[in-house]
Amino acid sequence: AQSVAQPEDQVNVAEGNPLTVKCTYSVSGNPYLFWYVQYPNRGLQFLLKYITGDNLVKGSYGFEAEFNKSQTSFHLKKPSALVSDSALYFCAVRFSGFQKLVFGTGTRLLVSP
C-alpha cells in the first residue's frame, strides 16, 4: 500500500538552531512529495514540493527539503529556526496518475526562544 510516515509526533529546537522534520514514503512508481504547514485554527499552507530534478528543493519561509530515493525520505529542513516557525507540519504524497494527496499524521514543531 502507498503511504507516508512522519515518525516524530513532536520536534523541539531552540531558536537559531537548525531543524529537521522527518518524512518517509512507500510508493510504487514515481512519488510527488509535498510539505504543508498548519498554524492554529487555520488551514494548511503549501511550503514546497518535489516532482523531479534536483534532490534539494527550496520553498517558502526559508524551508528546504531533501529528496532521497534510496532511503525513500523527504525530510524538511531549515538552517536557523524562528519561534514563528512553531506549527504543525504535514508531509504528503501524490501518486502518478492520481489527483489525491495522502497525508502523514503530522509533526508538531516547537521552537523555544
Added chain:
Amino acid sequence: NAGVTQTPKFRILKIGQSMTLQCTQDMNHNYMYWYRQDPGMGLKLIYYSVGAGITDKGEVPNGYNVSRSTTEDFPLRLELAAPSQTSVYFCASSYRAGGIGQPQHFGDGTRLSIL
C-alpha cells in the same frame, strides 16, 4: 483575493441532525476536495471533484454526500449526524493545468461537534 472560503467556522449538532458545510473558491480551480482532520490522524479525504458535475469518493465517504453544480462551490452534506463525525473539516482546491504537481489551497476549516 479570498481563496477558499468555508462556512460556518463552528457548529454544534445533535445526533441525527443534518447539515451542509459550505465551500466556495474564487480561483477558478477545476479540482476541489473535502478532508476531515482528527487528532493524531492527519487528514483523510472524504470526497473530491475534478470539475462541475463530477464527484468521486475518497478514503472515508460513509455518512457524507457532495455535489458540484458550479466550478466555485463544493458543499458537503452530513445526513444523520453521528458522534464519530465530530472533526475539523477542510475544503481545498487546485488547478488542473500544469500537471499533478499543483499544490492544494485550503480553507480555514469548519469545527463540528456532534453531541
